[in-house]
Amino acid sequence: MLVGIGFSIGLHEVGHLLPAKAFGLRVPKYMIGFGPTLWSKKKGETEYGFKLLPLGGYITMIGMYPPAKDGSIKASRSGFLQQLSDEAKHAEAETLQPGDEKRLFVGLPVWKRITIMLGGPLMNLLLAFVFLSIVLVGFGTSTATSRVNEVYQCVLTQQQQQERNAGDSVGGQCQPGDTPGPAYAAGIRAGDVITSVDGKAVGPQDWSALTQAIQDKAGSPIAVKYTRDGTEHSTSLTPLKTSRPVTNRLGQVETTRDGTVKTAEVGFAGIGSTVQNLPKPIWEVPAFVGENVKAVANVVIDLPARVVGVAKAAFSPEPRDPNGPMSIVGVGRIAGDITAMDQITVKDKIASYLSLLGSLNIALFVFNLIPLTPLDGGHVVGALWEKIRKTFNKIFKRKDPGPVDLTKMLPVTYAVAALMLIMGVVLIYADIVKPVTLG
The missing domain is CATH 2.30.42.10 (PDZ domain)
Known part of the structure; x- marks a missing residue:
């Protein structure tokens, strides 16, 4: 299951990597996991590697933030939010190399940026189709x-x-x-x-x-x-x-x-x-995937409240919702329960693992579409807002204000990241002390 999760996360990042390189962006890093680097190798302009904590992955792209309007990245202005914005731009400017000026992410047309950011979630949706098709059509x-x-x-x-x-x-x-x-x-x-x-x-x-x-x-x-x-x-x-x-x-x-x-x-x-x-006919797979996407979306819509419910169950005699959220630890425990079942065949166990991976990829697809940075959906919304703003200014013959500055969303980014960390810790703890079990 760990290999399957790593495979799913790795291909999510490939979904970003391939269109980014196709559009001429420089991608310095492609990493699976977070924390200290366990192994890496540089090929061309990109360093590929694995990190200690297999809890996600990322690629870095040049020019995610627009430069300061006065042309000076080191501009220092008053205000906490403005300082955060300037520091982020300064840190990114230090990674630029000669020739990168025309290879910036913010310099791409809006449709190309949206394609890059949606590439990861769509890769997870494709994997879900593959895994669930194998289960429904192949195994039944x-x-x-x-x-x-x-x-x-x-x-x-x-x-x-x-x-x-x-x-x-x-x-x-x-x-x-x-x-x-x-x-x-x-x-x-x-x-x-x-x-x-x-x-x-x-x-x-x-x-x-x-x-x-x-x-x-x-x-x-x-x-x-x-x-x-x-x-x-x-x-x-x-x-x-x-x-x-x-x-x-x-x-x-x-x-x-x-x-x-x-x-x-x-x-x-x-x-x-x-x-x-x-076995099911192949044409029934889209409807089945759609129902899974809908079910996961209903969980994600009120995810904080669901996590609070999980926390209450973890610290009290309350039963845990078997259809609620769980961490990678919980997925691993479900896989362990399946492995330990002597009354089901190896064939059924493999089908169950593939079903779990299909559900996991649907969760990654839905979760990454949340319209908040640092998630992919947040960057998509930023690009769409830029397109709307440019169209509006063109109609009324106003000056183009340039790319949307997502550094202004850094407080939201930090808050979302902190919330994700807290929810992750709660879910991991609950999956240890009061896991969702089969039967």
């Missing part, structure tokens, strides 16, 4: 088939279930007078294969068609055809109305902003599918 995934696995003979409320479990040895078994399960009452039994629902054919992997029809038509009869021992049968099934948790395409229960589980009034038939590990 758990799929509900049209073969019935179980049918509930009756429907019990939660209160009835509790009363029977506490009152006698019959437990949750059906008794005379109980509400019969809709599917059982319709004559459907385990082993039957559903072939048609509401006049529409049901394929071997179209169990969702039956599920959707049941949920949409509570209290209304549904025509169902099925085969048993090679003979086709017809019946009518009337779903009961019940309140159920709302789940997304990934099977995760959806919650409101305050953590309350979302519910909906839907039809219930008391029927279950036989689940098999089946």
